[in-house]
Amino acid sequence: MAPRIVLVGLGALGAGYASRLLDAGCDLRVLVDPGRAARYAERPTIVNGRPYDFPLSTGADGPADLAVVAVKRAALDEAIALLRPCVDERTVILSLLNGIDSEEVLARAFPAATVLLAVSVGIDAVRDGRDVRFTSLGRILVGEPANPGPAADRVATVAALLTGAGIECAVPADMVRELWWKWLINVGVNQVSALSRAPYRVLQDRDNPAREVMVAAQREVIAVANARGVALDEHDIVRWLAVLDGLGPDNYTSMAQDALAGRPTEVDGFGGTVVTLGRELGVPVPVNTVLYGLLKGAEAASPPR
Structure with a gap:
């Protein structure tokens, strides 16, 4: 059974990675509030000239295996509220926010889940309204606070999922x-x-x-x-x-x-x-x-x- 993935944040970064996940046939849902759901239903998101009708969810689908957070820091509290029905003890949370504290905030909000450290490097996506374009998606670095040897199962699983979707991924020794x-x-x-x-x-x-x-x-x-x-x-x-x-x-x-x-x-x-x-x-x-x-x-x- 394919892992269930939810993504919060359909900006330049989020739309870029969501397009790859959807193209790879992943079971992806974009978490939105009712207002955004109505707006997004009116017009598809355009990524590099191609329209995407991303599957939308308000969280009623239940817990996900992987939750990707791709919002700006000011929207993190709103993202946490959207994520609540989608996170349980089996959920791995991947934060792609800029800064050095979002993982701590998410870990406090979801103590039963696994929150990995992650950064997106080298992406040059640009958003203009609902249109997103990029020449490079860069790569995602992911891991636990320290990865001195082979990655833990949860890290390896996430890395394999991303790589399989055409998103370059690496597990550094010192995350x-x-x-x-x-x-x-x-x-x-x-x-x-x-x-x-x-x-x-x-x-x-x-x-x-x-x-x-x-x-x-x-x-x-x-x-x-x-x-x-x-x-x-x-x-x-x-x-x-x-x-x-x-x-x-x-x-x-x-x-x-x-x-x-x-x-x-x-x-x-x-x-x-x-x-x-x-x-x-x-x-x-x-x-x-x-x-x-x-x-x-x-x-x-x-x-x-």
Whole structure:
């Protein structure tokens, strides 16, 4: 019997992965509230030019084997409410949220379930209304807090399911470090791209000063991580720059998309968290302090949409 999968969050990232799961014949349902169910029923989601009528559910189908959470951090409480009837002791939860704390929140909300650490790296999906396009889905890194040897059965099962659906997946030896590495990426590229309203090609340009600001913000994450006992270093920035060079040059980060659309951004989980941790740990973070302040100021000056 095929595993039952539910997904919350049909934005750029969620729609990209949902299209692969549906194409692979997976038993997938997209969890929605009644309002979204009505809106989604009116028009299919378009992914790379192809219409998808994703199967929708309000949770009445019962517990799922795998729950994928692909919302923005501000919508996590709403996602948890939608997930409640779909989670029991057999459910594995995969959080693809940016930041370093969503797994802890989900584990508190669903203590009987298995919450794995996961990050999506190298995806360049862009959403415009119900239209989503991407040139790269990147890969998902998944695991328990430490995977020193062969993956545990639940990790291996999830990795095999994703790989079978055409979603590249890997199980790193130190998943906590990878979680912080993804956060390092987002703190730099998302904040700088949101302020500059720039696509990836601006930050791929080695001569553009915006790239230097991105790297400077990421070096502050390394300092904070080291103070917390997470062994990030300069090689992690080199790893990121190699990923950056492979992204669609005219695509935008999720935070730049939000800024351009006048939507609230995830700045509190990026620069805001760096500033808070820097203060707690006695680590100077002047670049992130400025980025956080400017982004919060820009949000306050923008009329709500």
